[in-house]
Structure formats: structure tokens, C-alpha cells
Amino acid sequence: MEEYPTGFRFYPTEEELISFYLHNQLHGLKQDKIHRVIPVLHIYDTEPWNLPQLAGELCREDREQWFFFAPLREREARGGRPSRSMATGYWKATGSPGYVYSSDNKVIGVKKSMVFYVGKAPTGRKTQWKLNEYRAIELSPTKPNSTSSNISIPKLRYEFTLCRVYVVSGSSRAFDRRPPKAMAGETTIQGGNDTAISGGGGCGDASSSGVVAANVGSSHQWETATLEGPIWDWEQLDWL
Numbered sequence: 001m002e003e004y005p006t007g008f009r010f011y012p013t014e015e016e017l018i019s020f021y022l023h024n025q026l027h028g029l030k031q032d033k034i035h036r037v038i039p040v041l042h043i044y045d046t047e048p049w050n051l052p053q054l055a056g057e058l059c060r061e062d063r064e065q066w067f068f069f070a071p072l073r074e075r076e077a078r079g080g081r082p083s084r085s086m087a088t089g090y091w092k093a094t095g096s097p098g099y100v101y102s103s104d105n106k107v108i109g110v111k112k113s114m115v116f117y118v119g120k121a122p123t124g125r126k127t128q129w130k131l132n133e134y135r136a137i138e139l140s141p142t143k144p145n146s147t148s149s150n151i152s153i154p155k156l157r158y159e160f161t162l163c164r165v166y167v168v169s170g171s172s173r174a175f176d177r178r179p180p181k182a183m184a185g186e187t188t189i190q191g192g193n194d195t196a197i198s199g200g201g202g203c204g205d206a207s208s209s210g211v212v213a214a215n216v217g218s219s220h221q222w223e224t225a226t227l228e229g230p231i232w233d234w235e236q237l238d239w240l
Helices: 014-026
Strands: 065-071 089-101 107-118 125-140 153-156 160-167 187-190 196-198
Touching: 014 065, 014 089, 014 107, 014 125, 014 160, 089 125
Parallel strands: none
Antiparallel strands: 065 160, 089 107, 089 187, 107 125, 125 153, 125 160, 187 196
């Protein structure tokens, strides 16, 4: 990752965030280069307005969004519930969690969106700070005693999450203005009527006009497999 000229902006798609940056972090690859744009930080110990100055050196001057790798906390590693609260406020999940799809319509991760509230739950005051938290899904080899030899089991990775922090400004931001082609493969959230809506630009509030996924009815890469571990335990909304 060479030095970038004046005017450089880091606006990756959700597919790039998970397939390249998060996967390389999980496997310990390209660490020195990647951490220049996405550093490792326990972001839930820091108020969101203090996060921009802690961003990667190549993104520290950005005024729209900042990225961090959040390592698994010791409490969660021991089986405890995640905590997203601090002295001044707390992060609260908003909306429904959703899968993130690749450009070839394969599920590559899970995303949930949060809003920061100032004060104590449940009476805190909502702020303009938002966060998208991504976890990668990888296919692990089947067990030796499996009856099928060609089915890989999808597994949700917990060691690191990739977090996108941004402020709702009410105006169009650069990562919302990317060409439609660049937004292919963004998060798709399954609704109760099996419709799928993709968020433009990869942010929770990125666009008010949804794009119906072209291949909603197509089968996914683990059609006959079951995700290892209860994915929605991580997504419960009452974990404050």
C-alpha cells in the first residue's frame, strides 16, 4: 500500500471490507499495510466523537467515516454477553441484522447497525453517531465422519469485527455517491415476506431507495448446510 496523494479517500464497499480487510486481519496477513487505514481498537471503550483522532493514519483527516477492527473482549470469550456501554452513553442496535452478499450473490458476512445514545439506558438521548458492525462468515471443511464429502459448513468468525463509524449529517456523503456498479453486493436484509433490500453505499442509512436484489431466489453456497453456532445469539437487541 503505497503513499497516496492529496485528495485520497478510503471508500471501500462492504464486500471489500469483509472479503479483503476483515479476512486478512483474521488470518494475520498484510497487517502493517491494512492497519494504516483500519487500526485495531477496543472502540466500545471510547466515546464516538473521540474515535476520528484514533483512526488509521491514512484516514485520520476523513470527515465522513472511520474504520476499526474491534477484537473479541475477554468477557465475550468466556461466554458472557457483549457490552456496548460506557460512562457517557451506550450503543443500541437499530433495525434488523442482515447478511452481506458478495458480487456473485454468496453470503460472506453479517452486519448489524447501531446508534449511540448519551445517558443511561433506556432513557438515553439519541445522537447522530452511527456504527455498522461486520462479522465474517467462512466455510470450514466438513468433519471426517460427515456423510457428505462436498459440503462446507459456514462458520461465523468472532475473533475480530470490522466497525464503520460515521455521523448522520443529513447531506449526501461521498460513500453514498458511488456509482451503482460499486454498490453491487452490499448488505441484503431478508424481510418477513422474503423480499431482499440492499442498502446503497453500505451504510445503515445510506439511501432511502432500496435496490431489490436480482438473485433473491437463487440458492446460496450453503443451501444444505447449517451455520455453526446460533448466529442470532450475537444479534439479540437486549444486550446492553
